[in-house]
Amino acid sequence: MTHIALYDLAHARTGDKGNHANISLIAYKEEDFDWLVHQVTAEKVALHFGARKPSQVRRYVLPNLGAMNFVLDNVLDGGVNDSLNLDMHGKSLSFHLLTLQILRP
Incomplete structure (x- = not known):
């Protein structure tokens, strides 16, 4: 078994609503889905985003799209308009998910 980053197997899209982030992870190849x-559970994603202190992480599996959607509650420091952070939403969060290391046989 070797470690591999998610960005080698998938790409991601992100949205935000208030203080919550929504990250979709889409496999490049159907056979990897x-x-x-x-490998990519809600628990692993919650640990990976531990510094952002999500109050809850939910995963929705979308097999017809070869994708998963993760909803991370309370990770945006109050939301886009309230946060003093520079882009702690959007692309930076999706790329952070893609750096998650998983085991590959």
């Missing part, structure tokens, strides 16, 4: 579903 089932394996990704087993």
Whole structure:
């Protein structure tokens, strides 16, 4: 088994609503999707975003799209208009997810 970053297997899109982030993870190849579903759990994503202190992480599996959607509650420091952070939403959060290291046989 070797470690591999998610960006080698998938790409991501992000949206935000208030203080919550919504990150979709989309497999590049259909044959990698089932394996990704087993490796990228809501618990692993919550740990990976631990510094942002999400109050909850929910995962929705979208098999017809070869994708998963993660909703991270309370990770945007109050939301885009309230946060003093520079872009702690959007692309920076999706790229952070893509740096998650997982095991690959």
